[in-house]
Amino acid sequence: MTATVSPPLPSQPRLGGAYAQGVMLCLAAGICWSVMGLFIRMIEVADAWQILFYRSVALIAFLAVILSWRSRGRLWTAVAAAGTSGVIGGFCLVAAFAGGIYSIQATSVANAVFLFAASPLIAALLGRLLLGESVRRATWIAMAVALVGMGIMVAEGISLGRGDGNVAALMSALGFAGFAVALRRGRQSDMMPAVFLGGVFAAVFAFLVCMATGKGIVLPVRDMTISLSLGIFSLGFGMILFTIGSKTIPAAETALLSMTEVILAPIWVWLFLSETANANVLVGGVILLGALIGNALSGVRKKPVPLLQ
Secondary structure, X not given: OOOOOOOOOOOOOOOHHHHHHHHHHHHHHHHHHHOHHHHHHOXXXXXXXXXXXXXXXXXXXXXXXXXXXXXXXXXXXXXXXXXHHHHHXXXXXXXXXXXXXXXXXXXXXXXXXXXXXXXXXXXXXXXXXXXXXXXXXXXXXXXHHHXXXXXXXXXXXXXXXXXXXXXXXXXXXXXXXXHHHHHHHOOXXXXXXXXXXXXXXXXXXXXXXXXXXXXXXXXXXXXXXXHHHHHHHHHHHHHHHHHXXXXXXXXXHHHHHOHHHHHHHHHHHHHHHOOOXXXXXXXXXXXXXXXXXXXXXXXXXXXXXXXXX
């Protein structure tokens, strides 16, 4: 899961300790998210919808505990505070979650996560179209460069008739971008209630698909355990770390720090499963990453670091 930009926070002087802690937490979040591709590769028989169901169930349970603790037992009050924007964001996450899992099963992990990384740029474009937010010149340039990189990456899959994984990855990036824009629309900085709603919607939708297709939700213990673990340790714990860390770091820097997911995910599958990416994916991925890093660095120069309130 590539982090998308969060709502802007008040500009204040840099606080060394809080800033450093935020950096470490966001880096750790990226590491948590980066192992998702590896563990999905280790699943033997479950399809994307079955994985999504169990991962979402685990995510719901995990975040319910965290939100209950933070709200002193008023879980539904905390969730209701997300409002309409949280509901919209939750529905966007269904597309993000489902597309992410399917793409990793249908294409290489490197191909999938590089395309996921386009979500901050898509969020900037959606913010311009839907919310009237201004887009910096550097971001427009980054979008143009990123399109070149993505075109190189997906060209081979399309020519071979295997473009479904690329489409799913871009759907996931679009879903995460929609989630970010929904939160900005509601002026929310706390993502967890909306992510909780996303887990609920995803679990219900995945269950209905599993039943409608006749596949059911009965899985081997290995596959079920991996899927549940993804919901808690990879997605859930990573989201907690990112939510806390991002409160002391501006959006441009969180986008840069979350690149650890994109860099590490292909490395894990190469180290443990000997999965490599083809030349098109690597060249296109480098171009895309260059665009993202350039855009993030230009934002860092313009935005001072906010303090944790």
